[in-house]
Amino acid sequence: MTAPRIVVTGIGWITPLGHDIEGVWRRLLAAESGMAPITRFDARTFPTTFAAEVRGYDVTGFVKDAKVHATAGLNSQFALGAASQAWRQAGFEKAPPRDPRRVGLYLGAGEGVLDTANYVGANLDAWDPATGTVDGVKWARSALARMAPAREIEQEPNMPLAHLAREFNMRGPAYNCLTACAASTQAIGEAFSIIRRGDADVMMAGGTHTMIHLLGVTGFNRLTALSERKGDPTEASRPFSLDRGGFVMGEGSGMVILETLEHAEARGAAPLAEVTGYGSSCDAYRITDIQPEGRGAAVAMQAALHQAGIDPASRGADGRPPVHYISAHGTGTKENDSIETKAVKRVFGEGARDIPMSSIKSMMGHLIAAAGSVEFITCVLAIRDGMVPPTRNLKVPDPELDLDYVPNAARKVPVDVCVSNNFGFGGQNDSLVVRRFVP
Amino acid sequence: MPRQSRRVVITGTGTVTPFGLGTGALWSALCEGRSGIAPCRTFDFSGFPTSFVAQVPEGAFDVKAVVPKSYRKAAKVMARDIELAVGAAMEAMNEAGLQTKAHETGSVTIPPERFGCHIGAGLIAAEENELTSALATARGADGAFDFGAWGGEGMKNLTPLWMLKYLPNMLACHVTIIHDCQGPSNTITCAEASSLLSIGESMRVIGRGDADACISGGAESKTNLMGMMRQHYARRVASTAPGEDPATVVRPFAPDAKGCVPGEGGGLLVLEAMETAKARGATPLAELAGFGASQSFCPDTLGVEPEPDGQGIADAIEAALADAGIGPDAVDAVIPFGTGVPMLDRAERAALERVFGARAPKVPLVTLAPAIGNAGAGNGAIAAAVASRCITEQRLPARINTRGAQGLDADACPARAAKVDTVLVFTPSLGGQNAAAVLRRIA
Numbered sequence: 001m002t003a004p005r006i007v008v009t010g011i012g013w014i015t016p017l018g019h020d021i022e023g024v025w026r027r028l029l030a031a032e033s034g035m036a037p038i039t040r041f042d043a044r045t046f047p048t049t050f051a052a053e054v055r056g057y058d059v060t061g062f063v064k065d066a067k068v069h070a071t072a073g074l075n076s077q078f079a080l081g082a083a084s085q086a087w088r089q090a091g092f093e094k095a096p097p098r099d100p101r102r103v104g105l106y107l108g109a110g111e112g113v114l115d116t117a118n119y120v121g122a123n124l125d126a127w128d129p130a131t132g133t134v135d136g137v138k139w140a141r142s143a144l145a146r147m148a149p150a151r152e153i154e155q156e157p158n159m160p161l162a163h164l165a166r167e168f169n170m171r172g173p174a175y176n177c178l179t180a181c182a183a184s185t186q187a188i189g190e191a192f193s194i195i196r197r198g199d200a201d202v203m204m205a206g207g208t209h210t211m212i213h214l215l216g217v218t219g220f221n222r223l224t225a226l227s228e229r230k231g232d233p234t235e236a237s238r239p240f241s242l243d244r245g246g247f248v249m250g251e252g253s254g255m256v257i258l259e260t261l262e263h264a265e266a267r268g269a270a271p272l273a274e275v276t277g278y279g280s281s282c283d284a285y286r287i288t289d290i291q292p293e294g295r296g297a298a299v300a301m302q303a304a305l306h307q308a309g310i311d312p313a314s315r316g317a318d319g320r321p322p323v324h325y326i327s328a329h330g331t332g333t334k335e336n337d338s339i340e341t342k343a344v345k346r347v348f349g350e351g352a353r354d355i356p357m358s359s360i361k362s363m364m365g366h367l368i369a370a371a372g373s374v375e376f377i378t379c380v381l382a383i384r385d386g387m388v389p390p391t392r393n394l395k396v397p398d399p400e401l402d403l404d405y406v407p408n409a410a411r412k413v414p415v416d417v418c419v420s421n422n423f424g425f426g427g428q429n430d431s432l433v434v435r436r437f438v439p
Numbered sequence: 440m441p442r443q444s445r446r447v448v449i450t451g452t453g454t455v456t457p458f459g460l461g462t463g464a465l466w467s468a469l470c471e472g473r474s475g476i477a478p479c480r481t482f483d484f485s486g487f488p489t490s491f492v493a494q495v496p497e498g499a500f501d502v503k504a505v506v507p508k509s510y511r512k513a514a515k516v517m518a519r520d521i522e523l524a525v526g527a528a529m530e531a532m533n534e535a536g537l538q539t540k541a542h543e544t545g546s547v548t549i550p551p552e553r554f555g556c557h558i559g560a561g562l563i564a565a566e567e568n569e570l571t572s573a574l575a576t577a578r579g580a581d582g583a584f585d586f587g588a589w590g591g592e593g594m595k596n597l598t599p600l601w602m603l604k605y606l607p608n609m610l611a612c613h614v615t616i617i618h619d620c621q622g623p624s625n626t627i628t629c630a631e632a633s634s635l636l637s638i639g640e641s642m643r644v645i646g647r648g649d650a651d652a653c654i655s656g657g658a659e660s661k662t663n664l665m666g667m668m669r670q671h672y673a674r675r676v677a678s679t680a681p682g683e684d685p686a687t688v689v690r691p692f693a694p695d696a697k698g699c700v701p702g703e704g705g706g707l708l709v710l711e712a713m714e715t716a717k718a719r720g721a722t723p724l725a726e727l728a729g730f731g732a733s734q735s736f737c738p739d740t741l742g743v744e745p746e747p748d749g750q751g752i753a754d755a756i757e758a759a760l761a762d763a764g765i766g767p768d769a770v771d772a773v774i775p776f777g778t779g780v781p782m783l784d785r786a787e788r789a790a791l792e793r794v795f796g797a798r799a800p801k802v803p804l805v806t807l808a809p810a811i812g813n814a815g816a817g818n819g820a821i822a823a824a825v826a827s828r829c830i831t832e833q834r835l836p837a838r839i840n841t842r843g844a845q846g847l848d849a850d851a852c853p854a855r856a857a858k859v860d861t862v863l864v865f866t867p868s869l870g871g872q873n874a875a876a877v878l879r880r881i882a
Contacts, residue, residue: 041586042586042587042590043586043590044587044590045586045587045588045589045590045591046590046594047590068740069740071740071741100736101733101754104732104734105734111562111607111628120574120584121583121584123567123570123571123574124571124574124575124578124582124583124584126567126571127571127572127574127575129575132568132572133568134482134567134568134571134664135483136479136482136483136484136485136486136664137483137485137486138486139482139486139567139664140484140485140486140487140664140668141486143664143668144486144668147668147672149672149673150672150741152665152668152669152672153669153672153673153741153743153869154741155562155669156562156628156630156669156869156870157562157607157628158628158629158630158868158869158870158872159741159870161629161734161870161871161872162737162740162741162742162870162871163740165734165735165736165737165871166736166737166740169736170734171733171734171735171736171751171754172732172733172734173731173732173733173734174629174732174733174734174871174872175627175629175636175640175732175872176627176628176629176872177625177626177627177628178560178606178607178608178626178627178628179608179611179624179625179626180606180608186625190625190640193643193647194643197444197643197647199732199758214586214589215565215602218589218594218597218601218602219601219602220602221594222594222597222598222599222600222601222602223599223600223602223603224599280623280624280625280649281552281621281622281623281624282555282556282611282615282620282621282622282623282624283615283621284551284615284616284618284619284620284621285616286616287513287516287600287603287609287612287613287616288600288603295621296621299552299621303649424608425603425606425608426606426608426609426611426612427612427615427616427624428608428611428624428625428626
């Protein structure tokens, strides 16, 4: 039995560069940056004082009844906005799927934002400096007086799932995975696999996350993973540049609708692209470091290409390698960019230099769990328009990084096949192959 | 139209529960009708409606004793949840008789690139003492937290790797490093459904040929301040009176059920393709014959209150039965979530009635929550480990506490011998995800 073809019929995102597909895409192609000083809390004394925040966003216009989502945290609000764009584009707003049990969802959503003031407040209220411990009874008294039930429950990582399921009446297989920065690529890949196996006709997939909060920035600053660059924040994210110094936090959500070609055709929906390969691997190396040869990253790409029936060493009739754009994980940390480059060379050999590979994290920052979802959408748009987005701030070439990173300016080039990569802290590596839909 | 998949078997189970390390210890306790619920020993919980929890007792489990010597240092960056997963994984590997890099002697018997790992995790709570000792260095003159002082100096009191203790995928990260699992790996975070969803994903990954074996399940500890707080806010926690016997608090499906208690536990299975397990001469414990997942439509959006008619739970169960190619009549026993939280019991009861119809009162239920509380992301996998024991022992463990469960076979009774060829396990979750699995005796 041949596997069904899986197509993308809807896309949507809420990002630091805007809240609609076309506007954000224009800004990416114009190499604009979404970075600015952090406004969510007073970060002026932090090692990192800037991030790419979603600005001016209001979920109200995106949902049927805002009351149903009254307690939604930022991550669920972002998810609802992105999902409603994708749902509408897929045509489900006018004609909802006939059997909700055949519509599943697979998200790579991050945890909700801690109720910082009250959490920190309860801890300090209960702190006993003499014993160096938190007093449980005092903590309970303080916390029960301060905290709000829904605010606490909304922090569970499966809450965006709950909001989306409720909004769109999806009752099929439902999962949330949280493999750090690889999560939403993995979610799209697993959603693809669920449809391929026949366990659903339609899947909503994507990610949503914000870690631009006290303990999020603290955690990454302590790991020295964030850029601490002084001066203009829009110049801080510098993937593949010799003077790169860490990533810049972003936030937001990307959502896509995947379905079998048969299902899309039966209801007259237009495929935007086709997903043909998904590969997943684990470094199993160290908790803090990536396997230095890029072993796991290469395995994920190879597995995705293999499933897509693509020989990475081959060349097309036009003499080009079989992949026309790689959406890099490209975080802008020393380690990632160098190892990702090695892995791409390991997979594509000589051809690697001829494949444009860029990182939109240079413009919208690192959306953590949601990064893969917006980068996947970028691939869909690159195919549609024959334009690849640039890597902003690539000012000082790194002699060891010798691929084509599409420095500083978008490029017009025919794109039929893309690979989207994401590698998570903790060792999960995921790659997707997305291609132009040809009937 | 499901596509042809490879058959998947369970060759090892590992659990860390209030009865200590190992499925054997859990099984004995369940058969003897013991409860692991007791007053919290790590914090004074008397400010909450109950101070009872289901904790792994001190001294019953030490992660440093189960990891390879070369890995002991890493125990410093393991949250409790991670420790539980690492312990359960080691047990499961030992029972499966698979040799990995973790077994510092002998040769590796599973190729790393064919070995996957799927672990369900919860929202891991930061250790309050560690975090607050740092926060307390950044108080302003008025005693309140001062962001400026924190950003400048205060945060330096946190160990650089602090955040890595609490990322949910660190359960799988440590387990995959210890056992060198380089195949597909994932972390599912769907509250109580997490570990059964992980088991289902491993089953699919092996079924489609992307791995030959997977470590699969979940772990979580809710026996901390934030865990208790959130369970209380989700209206899952029983109120207890002074002097009440902790062992009798949780009463699944009973008319006088009044809630559950936060627990902690880990359950991990070794799943293998039947063909590769046979080829290496392993003795499978049971076949993982079917899996199903669904989403409930939750009236309150968040799924604090479950879908009252149990439709979503029934959908997952029916999908799992269909996947196993059986009807409900073939099921010999069921392990529900069975928390004793009345609104959750009602939804599960409705689902059982929907699926089993007139037979619902006659299907023996195995209830675990009176013994282990709510172990969050650990639940489904612990239940699957118990299910596989039911099958290998041809026995059902005791039930405790419940009296007068109308229309369901859930009342207290001693352990008994039984024909157990097929067991259904299911877990709904806060948030409305449902997962169900069918385990079957290998003829």
